[in-house]
Amino acid sequence: MFFIKFLFSFVFICSLCSANRWYRMFNSNYDDPCIDRHKRFQRCIPDFINAAYQKPIYVSSTCGNSPKEFCNLSQLNQNHPNDYLTDINNPNNLTCWQSDLIKQGENVSLILSLKKKFELTYISLQFCSQSKPDSMGIYKSMDMGLTWIPLQYYSNNCEDIFNKSSQGIITRSNEQEALCIDTKSQLSSMSESRIAFSTLEGRPSAYEFDSSPVLQDWVTATDIKIVLLSPHIDMNSYSVADFAVGGRCKCNGHASKCIPNSDGRSVCDCKHNTAGDECERCKDFHYDRPWARATQRDANECVVCNCNKHSTKCRFNLELYKISGHKSGGVCLDCQHNTAGRSCHYCREGFTRDLTQSMTSINACRACNCNNHSRQCRFNKELYLLSGRKSGGICIQCKHNTVGRYCSYCKETFYRDPNLPITHPEICKACNCHPVGSRGKVCNQTSGQCPCKDGVSGLRCDRCLKGYQQTKSPIAPCIKKLKLQSYNIYNENDNTNSYHEQDDEDVYTSTMTTTTTTTTALITTTTNQPGITEYNPSIDMGQYCGACRYYSRRLHVKKYCKRDYTIHARVTNRHDAGQWVSYLLTIVRVYKDRLNRIQESEQWVWVSRKDVQCSCPRLKLDKQYLLMGFYDQMQTSLSLDRTSVVIEWRPRMEQLVVLSFVVVYGTEWPVPYERVTSRPTNNPYCQAGLISFCPNGKGEDAMIYAQDETDTIEIFALKKPVWSFKFGDLMAKFKVMHDGLGFRSQKTGRNWTMEWYELDQLFNCTFPHVLKNDTFIWCDQGALCVYEGIVDSMWNGSSDLSMLKKVAQMNGKDYNTWATWAVSDNNTGIYYETWTVYSDPGPNATMYFDSYDCASFVIRGLNELYHYGAQILPNVHLNYTRLNIYSYEPVLLGTYDQIVHNQTLHNDFIDFYREFDSKKPNTEEWFKAFVEIYETFYLSKRFYFYYNNVYWYLKLKDTTPLKISFDEVPISSILKLN
Ligand SMILES: [Ca+2]
Structure with missing residues (x-):
């Protein structure tokens, strides 16, 4: 019986290794089993061996070292050392280890240390003569003998000895459980004296071993212990002829052999860019995707990080890996050669990309020469060639009121202080020409003299010339002195020759504002x-x-x-x-x-x-x-x-x-979405050269109404992955969905669609365009698109997530009232808002800003349909995508005109938006840009948020700055019952 089991395990083992063996036979000129004929990585495993062969066995009791009477077995009247357990096993000339005399209840242990992890197929013991125990336990350790786990028990009394039933059954729920085999009739009476335990036999996942971490763990061991017990029968001793352990050095499919390391210990000879004693991790700089065990189908090799040759260190980021569609998760560390970014793929601050060099060149980034007034520049190839390949940088965002290619001039309304070096932060002084006394704001670039009106003097034109006196007239602020008495109720204590500042600039106070005026x-x-x-x-x-x-x-x-x-x-x-x-x-x-x-x-x-x-x-x-x-x-x-x-x-x-x-x-969150009295003309800049997304933008006023008030109009919820025609698979993975409403006349069968769309193009609504003069253009208008038909292929079929679902119906008269609401809603709510801003992802979060997008229209529209008398079909569930930002309490910054006065804030503003603007893609690179924007969120932890024409500062939460949620919404929960 046991022998049969033993044979079975061998068949099983051979079926695992046969493919490899075949391969070696026919590919003698190609001897790395970890690579296939096409030079692709493939799974490889070390040879199957008897891991116990000629290994020392620790035994707790050995007879024969000092011969005693009871050790003199009739056949072998010699020593019986433990070496005999693992020597060559010749059936015709058995060599037997023998224990000392065992008293009733005494145990004997045999321990084999493999010094590293193995994956075991069988463990067998061949007993000599009749000296077999009543009971026996087989244990393994996975931590070099610190802790032990039972693999199998044998006993003629399982219940009493091991507290186990002999009727145990292995199912998929207890595949790591040891069984106890009843030996009442077997262990003592068998003529064949070998006991063999097959590790996988009878365990249901054995034939899906590749995909069963439970069984992979079950067969793994560093040490094997056999405990022999004879609790009741007082016998002479135990005697064992052979102790064999069949298995393979454990290398997780990434090595074909184990070799001695520098300490002489046997470890895997790791391939597939893996490392470790068991090839259980990726080797350094190969962290672009997570480590995995090799399978028959996929070697799961570790992949080198792409750092454009600017770094030799990287780490793995699970979030980035997920959003890349399980393609790439490596993040380069310590980018050299003045590069930065996840793949060291752009130049760090203060350096610009030299476009005559490849990105992998050590000269890819060149220092900006901006006289300490800017840390950013861009590269211009023509200038570079004109300069004799010396300098191609053009400074951008010159600070300290400087301008020019090298930030070496003062900007208008400033002049250069001749006493300071060009690199000094205060090199440019404000002209501060007096608004009344001067003819203009621009002063002399070197002297600082403002242009004064007649009768006015001073560097800033803030004094009357001698013999002139101040008037209240802005046209002639100083006139020749008259001898008339006049009152000046405001200036009694002041020098009558100087002005009060009269500009009444509006200044928003906020934590970010540093500018003040008098x-x-x-x-x-x-x-x-x-x-x-x-x-x-x-x-x-x-x-x-x-x-x-x-x-x-x-x-x-x-x-x-x-x-x-x-x-x-x-x-x-x-x-x-x-x-x-x-x-x-x-x-x-x-x-x-x-x-x-x-x-x-x-x-x-x-x-x-x-x-x-x-x-x-x-x-x-x-x-x-x-x-x-x-x-x-x-x-x-x-x-x-x-x-x-x-x-x-x-x-x-x-x-x-x-x-x-x-x-x-802080009295009103979320900030109410601002409505307008009528829709303004869209900025022509936004429309130039862009794809029209609103298929039939004209004539919707006529199209939107039902022709017959006694008609019944059916209403459908429509859904498809954003840009399904280009990025369907990827966007469906993130469940970024587009939503709309569909309508059908029961009388005529006519149907039509309404979708709230970005008026121009995706991303226009998300971020502004940064113009060359550092101002912004927002293309953040959305509009309701109404067109004939419901294009089935668009809403129903391109993806599992597409949907065309009937949600309600109503009579034509009520529908027309609703349609009037829809037209008015469209004319007064014009700003598209992509993001929803919350305090945190939890259920009790504060919502600071609500999104206003395609899904908002559907939810708003269904709610209004309900109020105008539509019968909503119960039990309909809908799903809506939200792009959530998690932030601390927002700080109001004001309008752009207000921010522009604060230079520090304004510069940061430009930097922030330019970062996103540079990532704004052409259509082919949409998804890549999406990933990069996601990355920017994680790295910058701040956001300038534009809502209702004013800007807010968001300090993002550290752990979760951004998340895409796809929430199921029962239709009943979106209908607000007044
Ligand atoms: Ca032997």
Whole structure:
């Protein structure tokens, strides 16, 4: 019985190795079994051997070293050393090891140390004479003998000796379990005295060994231990003629032999770019994909990192590997020769690509010569050739107010300080030409002299010439002195020959802003004491009104913070009372009311008569205004004066106010998507040369309506992978989907499609274009495309994820009402927004910004269909893709015009967007660009986010800055029940 099992294992072993052997026979001139005839890697394995042969065995008891009476067996009246366990086994002349005398209950152990991992096929023991044990256990170790795992038990009493049933069965759920074989009738009575255990026999996954890590683990061992027990029968001793272990040196399919290493220990001779005693890892610099065991179909060789010859170190990144479609995950480290990037494939800051050299050349990147004013330059081949192959760099983004190819000139409105070296960060000084006293902003590049108006002097034109005096006229700020007495209520303590700054630049305060102007200080000193200047009829009114310069039609956060109230109100009445005029306001909305003084919907506001006479502020009956001012001196009612903000109300103002002020204080997340009153013309720059994605953009107003109000309109949810016609497989893998709605008339069979699309081209909506003068163009309009037919092949068939699913139906009349909504929705919601911004990926995350894309339209549209009376089919489930960014709380930066004043911020802005702009692909490289953008997210951890025409700063979360989610949404959950 055991012998039969033993034979079986040999057949099994040979079936594993036969392919190799055949190969060697017919390819004698090609002797590396790890490479096939076509010089491709293939699986290779070391020869099958008896791993115990002539190896020393540790035994706990040996008879014969000091001969005793009981060791004198009749046949072999000699020594019985443990070497006899693993010597040549000649059946005609057995050599037997023999144990010392064993008392009842005593055990004897035999231990074989293989010194490295092997994959075992069988373990066998051949006993001498009748000296067999009652019970026996076979154990293995995978850690050089530290811990032991049972492989098999034999006993005539499994339950008592090993606490195991003798009826055990191996299934796929317990393939690493040891069985106990009942030997009541077998072990002691068998004429054949060999016991053989086959490691894989009876284990269901044996024939799928390649794909069974459980069994690969089960057959792996560094040491084998046999324990012989005779708990009940008091016998003389045990005697074993042969201990054999059949198996292969374990090399995971990556070596055909094991050889001694420098310590003399046997290790795998690893091929396929692997390393380690068992070829269990990739060798250095071969981390472009993860290590795997070789199989019959695939050698799974390790792949060298592509670092363009600029690095010899790399690491593996699982995220990048996944998004590459399991192609490449290597990230180069320590890029040399002034290169940078995942594959050392671009030049690091301060260097530019020399296009006359290949990327792998050590001269691929050349230093920028920008006089310390820029760290970036680009290479121009013509200039390089013209310079006699000396210099081809052109500096970009010169800082410190410099310009020019080498940042060696001062830009307009700056002049060069002759006392400083060209590399000094303060080499360029601002002209600071006085806005009133100068004829222009540009001063002399070397002297710094501004061009002064008549009668004006000084380097900055900020003084009147001797014999001239200051006027309030911007045309003639200094005139010849007159001898008339005049008052100047603002400049009494000042030098009358100098100006106050009069520019009233609006400045957003934010954590990023460093620029300030003197405006803030002026407002502070004058606004804390409203109305303090007494009316004095002797003051010339024209001069008084001329000083009404703090009156502003502009908003900024500082004003909002300083003033007591901000309201939207209509002026409904006016009442004159001596030196005061009061206006009756009907309050529309209160944004701020510091002391809660606005209790009624009608409220009086007080203005001094002299301010009214100056039209400062100017209030008209029946007009609506945004009013921002202080309480009166008693702090009980509202007042207005020349420091107040009074702006005639415009329809978009509400969102502007909410956005600019309320959101700054964290009261409203997500930021509401801003709607417009009508769709503006798309920027022609955005449309130039791009593919039209809106197949029939014209005439949708007619097409969108049903022709018969008694008709029944069926509604379909449509879905396909983005750009399925080019990148279907890859984009489907990431489940980046495009969504739309389809419609069908039951009466006529006519059908049509509505999709919300980027108006221009993918990526235009995601990032701006950076123009040469460092300004941006956003092509972020989306639009509803309506066209005849539902193109089945587009929505249904190109991929498993495509979908054309009926979700609802409604009558023609209700449908037409809905269609009117759809037209209006399209005309007022024009900004396409790709990203959704959350605080984290968890279920309780705060949403800072919602996306506004094709899926948003479908969800919004279905919701409205439901409200206009559509019968929604229950149990429909839909899936929607979201491109999620995870960020700390966003910081409002303001509009581009506001950011441009802050040079540090603005430069960073340009750097950030240019990085993405450089990755904006032609169509063939779309996917590659997608991967690179993903990488940039991971590396930069920051994002400038554009929403509703203003910019926000997002500090991205470290662990998960970006994620694509594909959420299942039951249709019932997207219908908001009012
Ligand atoms: Ca022997």
